[in-house]
Amino acid sequence: MEIIFKNVTHAYEANNPSASLGLDNVSVDIKNNDFTAIIGKTGSGKSTLVRHINALLKPTSGSVVVGDRIIDSKTNNKNLKSLRKNVGMVFQFPESQLFEDTVEKDVMFGPMNFGVSESDAKVAAHDMIELVGLDKKYLSQSPFDLSGGQMRRVAIAGVLASNPETIILDEPTAGLDPVGRKEIMKLFKDLQKQGKTIILITHNMDDVADYADNVIVMHDGRKISEGTPSEIFNNQKLLTDDILTLPQSASFAQKLAQGQFHFDKLPITLNELSTEIKRQING
Numbered sequence: 514m515e516i517i518f519k520n521v522t523h524a525y526e527a528n529n530p531s532a533s534l535g536l537d538n539v540s541v542d543i544k545n546n547d548f549t550a551i552i553g554k555t556g557s558g559k560s561t562l563v564r565h566i567n568a569l570l571k572p573t574s575g576s577v578v579v580g581d582r583i584i585d586s587k588t589n590n591k592n593l594k595s596l597r598k599n600v601g602m603v604f605q606f607p608e609s610q611l612f613e614d615t616v617e618k619d620v621m622f623g624p625m626n627f628g629v630s631e632s633d634a635k636v637a638a639h640d641m642i643e644l645v646g647l648d649k650k651y652l653s654q655s656p657f658d659l660s661g662g663q664m665r666r667v668a669i670a671g672v673l674a675s676n677p678e679t680i681i682l683d684e685p686t687a688g689l690d691p692v693g694r695k696e697i698m699k700l701f702k703d704l705q706k707q708g709k710t711i712i713l714i715t716h717n718m719d720d721v722a723d724y725a726d727n728v729i730v731m732h733d734g735r736k737i738s739e740g741t742p743s744e745i746f747n748n749q750k751l752l753t754d755d756i757l758t759l760p761q762s763a764s765f766a767q768k769l770a771q772g773q774f775h776f777d778k779l780p781i782t783l784n785e786l787s788t789e790i791k792r793q794i795n796g
């Protein structure tokens with residue numbers, strides 16, 4: 514689903530002219546089936562931006578085109594169900610929103626809320642639990658008896674069970690260990706391959722390097738840069754202004770050694786690490 518922001522401004526405190534804007538005249542085109550990462554410091558406007566896509570927030574001025582819908586300041590709160598069914602939102606720490614007494618009921622809640630029959634919702638719940646890598650034995654258990662990582666998967670299954678075309682992820686792997694993080698991110702990359710549009714808010718630059726096609730950089734409510742991970746990581750101004758830091762991991766250095774990213778200038782430690790990895794690869 515293509516999503517186009519046209520000159521969107523969002524004022525949280527419309528009556529207070531000195532309050533800073535949540536979004537300040539943002540225009541951006543998120544392409545159908547792309548994996549888009551949204552990055553930027555705390556308070557830069559990332560969450561405010563994505564909350565416009567399912568009309569949790571509405572523009573103070575400007576508009577957002579989401580598929581065949583237009584969201585602007587006059588958008589009515591009624592008739593948003595089809596939009597919200599098509600735009601699945603995984604909030605930070607989504608497990609805090611689990612509430613049913615079994616995993617099955619929790620995953621069925623979303624689709625049933627959107628009008629899916631109980632029997633179809635049950636089929637979806639069973640499929641999604643498998644898709645997120647959980648054993649079906651958990652379906653009859655209380656979500657609150659599961660580990661944190663398992664609860665996170667149940668919450669994600671609940672969003673996927675409505676079969677949204679676009680999936681918005683607000684730091685979906687926060688607090689997970691590296692293995693759990695990788696598994697969940699791989700799931701979203703697989704969903705992109707199946708045709709979904711993925712929008713990821715993240716502070717993790719390795720995830721940006723590993724998964725994103727396109728990166729939007731937010732600062733003080735404005736979009737200050739946009740491009741491929743390579744273009745963004747090569748932007749010296751973002752680096753010197755401390756808006757962006759390069760991943761310092763061995764896996765990023767390995768990508769550099771394999772020539773996946775080309776840099777005009779590299780930090781010395783990364784350069785040395787990638788040279789060492791290149792030496793090892795070439796024996």
Ligand SMILES: Nc1ncnc2c1ncn2[C@@H]1O[C@H](COP(=O)(O)OP(=O)(O)OP(=O)(O)O)[C@@H](O)[C@H]1O
Nearest residue numbers: 525533534535553554555556557558559560561562
């Ligand atoms: N409900 C609100 N009322 C007033 N101001 C808000 C509200 N929510 C966010 N803001 C302000 O809007 C700006 C953008 O916040 P936002 O949460 O979108 O940033 P963010 O980039 O998502 O931050 P984080 O990385 O911490 O999640 C900040 O200045 C913030 O203080």
